[in-house]
């Protein structure tokens with residue numbers, strides 16, 4: 001199996017919006033003002049936090065909760081900051097980790113495997129957590145990567161509203177680009193809160209997604225290892 005180069009992996013599936021609904025007037029939109037967008041036409045973090053906080057306050061009120069309650073009054077701002085600075089920080093390309101690679105001076109040419117890399121993502125259908133771990137293998141060519149960079153890359157793509165299939169592909173593409181190799185395997189195993197906390201309410205299941213490319217896809221024992229539950 002080869003990498004599908006037509007997949008625009010680095011782009012968030014959400015484009016920055018240029019218009020926002022005016023408060024209380026859903027039928028009317030206004031253009032964002034100069035100070036609210038940066039030089040790339042994207043909304044600045046400050047503005048995002050401000051706008052999300054406004055909207056979230058409306059949601060709390062619509063739900064019938066008392067915004068004057070001490071415990072709730074700062075919730076809209078807390079949620080907005082959490083969205084922008086933490087759980088969805090992977091939507092902003094400026095947060096992409098710098099991937100430094102090193103020359104493979106010791107000519108290591110067998111698979112390097114990184115197991116049980118924990119990640120937390122959020123399902124884009126319900127905005128609730130996806131909690132899982134990644135098993136990753138690659139066969140170094142001329143370059144190797146710092147191990148922690150693999151973890152940071154997983155974390156960066158996880159911190160978006162996601163579907164697990166796309167997250168898997170994004171990690172594969174980013175690693176392939178950084179390492180100039182197509183000998184890669186990525187397996188994600190994750191529990192989806194939208195399955196465990198609502199709907200079918202299944203608490204014990206997990207979802208496995210995988211991509212095996214190049215020599216890894218021909219290596220049965222490597223595939224078995226990557227698919228193995230990390231607890232086993």
Ligand SMILES: [Zn+2]
Pocket residue numbers: 123124125126127192194195
């Ligand atoms: Zn969901």
